[in-house]
Amino acid sequence: METLQKLYKHLEKIYHFNSVVSLLSWDQETYMPERAFEHRSQQMGLMASLIHQLKTTELQEILKDINLNELQRRDFLIVKRVKQDLDKWSKIPEKLAVQLTEVTSQAQYYWDKAKKNDDFDTFAPYLEKIVSLKIEEAHCLGFEQNPYDALLEDYEKGLKASDFEKVIRPIVEEFYQKKSNSVLTTNPFKCTIPAYEQLKFANQFIQDLGFDFRRGRQDISSHPFSNAISIHDIRITTRIMEEDLQYMLYSTIHETGHALYEMGLNTELLGTPYSETCSLTIHESQSRFWENNIGRSLPFCKFLASKLQEYLPQYFSEVSPEALFYTLNEVKPNFIRTESDEVTYHLHIALRFELERDLVNQVIQVKDLPTLWKEKMQSYLGIIPPNDSLGVLQDVHWSAGLIGYFPTYSLGSFYAAQIYSHLKSLYPDFDFHIEKGNFDFIHQWLKENIFSKGRMFYSHEILQQATGNPLLPNAFKDYITSKLELV
């Protein structure tokens, strides 16, 4: 079909332009000189305007000639999803898309500055602008009760604020009440290792996990992220604290989880849902799976111990896997979300969820955030961050316009637990393989059962197909319970 080919060619064109935007963004967070930020935001704005036209008017023109009923199954699934995309994209006026791109590009510069100087006021006016544009976006997209739902939907189809309040939140709170006391141990990660040695180690180690450096790279940035510039160009970043290897390492493993997903996608029909990631929930299920379910397990600690001895013998002539395991699983409130254990982590999400929901509903204002943050930290975690850099300014997300993203970390963790439990039941020698650093069978299974589905199905459909079950919150409960019994 000629029109179908035309559609695929058009989507591939959008894909390449999106790649360009991804590079502009990656560069801004890693290597761009500081004074370049104003122009970068204009470059991003122009690209956004260009892409918006390709994704709306021009796409519509091509789609109107395609009859869904005449298509083969794969094409049918793709075109169905693209038609839905078009409906959604067409609701956002070009001006809004451009403004959001420009403001978030600027905001990330001011957020970084604000975080470094512990000065929320530098960032506040940009966040105010972002919140107001996101509210506008929510109204353009439409919602039944809560404008925040429209934003959640952008990251996970069908997710509603009320789901988080009713289903996820209680589980998280229940576990926090039940948390066991950790076994006291010496933290083996605490020793001073120069940044360049840490980065070298990290690059060796993630290669062992399956990261392909011919198709990706790792750099340093203010806040770790993964950015799939294109299918063969997947970049992650980390951050380093010379006196604590864990700070870098578990952030790196998290981002590697994201990268392995991108590296395992179908490489045909680029720019179509056939070769795209499904959702942020599935994405976070992958990063959280490697960071936590695999990464904080005892068999993995045995593997890690052997690699620390191999790659960093001057610092780890001897290291106990058990000491790594206990250190990595200590349940203890932390100011920083990304450094938190698997239990308290979700209280960080709950806090952000509530603040986002209330901002978008205009119940609270940006200027109230620092105070509210501290109050909620005190109430949920019993600790108060000494400054905003360790509090409300810690995450990049809001500056990037990612309002509604955080709940997918919790939902993704639930997915990860279910996938982990399913894999363990499929492979009786699972732990043995992890201990030996043999991850190929996992890559294989994930690729076949999750990655290859692209974005042709919804997250919950893929989970059902892959594990034979809908989302079972008990999988997460059971996983945490058995871990808390161990530590």
Place this chain on the structure above:
Amino acid sequence: METLQKLYKHLEKIYHFNSVVSLLSWDQETYMPERAFEHRSQQMGLMASLIHQLKTTELQEILKDINLNELQRRDFLIVKRVKQDLDKWSKIPEKLAVQLTEVTSQAQYYWDKAKKNDDFDTFAPYLEKIVSLKIEEAHCLGFEQNPYDALLEDYEKGLKASDFEKVIRPIVEEFYQKKSNSVLTTNPFKCTIPAYEQLKFANQFIQDLGFDFRRGRQDISSHPFSNAISIHDIRITTRIMEEDLQYMLYSTIHETGHALYEMGLNTELLGTPYSETCSLTIHESQSRFWENNIGRSLPFCKFLASKLQEYLPQYFSEVSPEALFYTLNEVKPNFIRTESDEVTYHLHIALRFELERDLVNQVIQVKDLPTLWKEKMQSYLGIIPPNDSLGVLQDVHWSAGLIGYFPTYSLGSFYAAQIYSHLKSLYPDFDFHIEKGNFDFIHQWLKENIFSKGRMFYSHEILQQATGNPLLPNAFKDYITSKLELV
């Protein structure tokens, strides 16, 4: 005038899209993972197509409403030049522009590979394609006698192959015959300094020369280059040989010269000739000025010696400015153009000039290049490179489609000598300032007399305005003569 504002807005838009292309190119040469190169070439091709439309059809539409006679002087000069640009750009079909962009993007990957593996055949098919596209371009642009003139014109308005043959070449040859024997000295640059220490030193040192790191950065690449992504984002690269600091340092100073030009441009009316660099000749006059006229002078060697002691005391507890000076000015044939002294350098240019001219005139073929290169090296410089990596594969230019560029290095050196001589006559205490590392008065003068002219005049007009004279080849002769007397 509303139409004039529309024109300026349109040119600014092209400017920002060009910035995006520059970033794609910079990234490809510095950090891009190897497997990403195919997609990068497609991204570049799409951007080229987009920009071509903006620069031709759309620009024409806007320009037709502007009457030159109604404009103020600055606007008049700008619009006049833009009309000439439009004439030129309109001669290149979009398809050719896109093909050239895509092929050169790929070719740079294969050139890099070929150079690393000393395997010309890997690169040859891409160079063949480039040569054939450049011949097509020459025919599109038009020429009187020699198609190569059409390509030279792209880098220096009015420069013809015959000028190089008749004017520049004899001067260069004359000096090579007269070259004095160098004073034998121990080379102080030869000591082993780790790459990261060299880069750190280079970054400190170029800051002393005036490089502004808030508006630029320096990285490592296969072949050093400077790339002005935008007015506040000027990036240079270098390469490092741990056992020879000069290898990195003088390449870095050369690229810094380019960067200082870009950093000193007008910051208004971006994308118009008011804020653009004039030509490659003026560009190379700046890089060669800092690298050679300033950088290899005895007063500069005194400054450099003090900085080596300050920044790298563990390697340079004592260093003689005279030893630096003699080492930097030894006239001795070298396989590598960028490592050559100020005399033999131009024989490298003559060699490339002849090969380019003959390729474009289809007198020779790409497959003949390795042999011809060796023959000409033997004939002009009396040395034969042991392999193609040290021969025909050494420069990035051809892979980037920059055929006709090399002669501007020689012409730029002539310009530099004239500017240098003029500055020395203006400032009697010139040497004293250089010795103290006070370069501000030079930046100031260059900015006022050269940089601020943008691209509103031709190179020779700017030279005339700045120094009060047309190009005087004797300035270069005198400069070299007096230097050869010293060493």
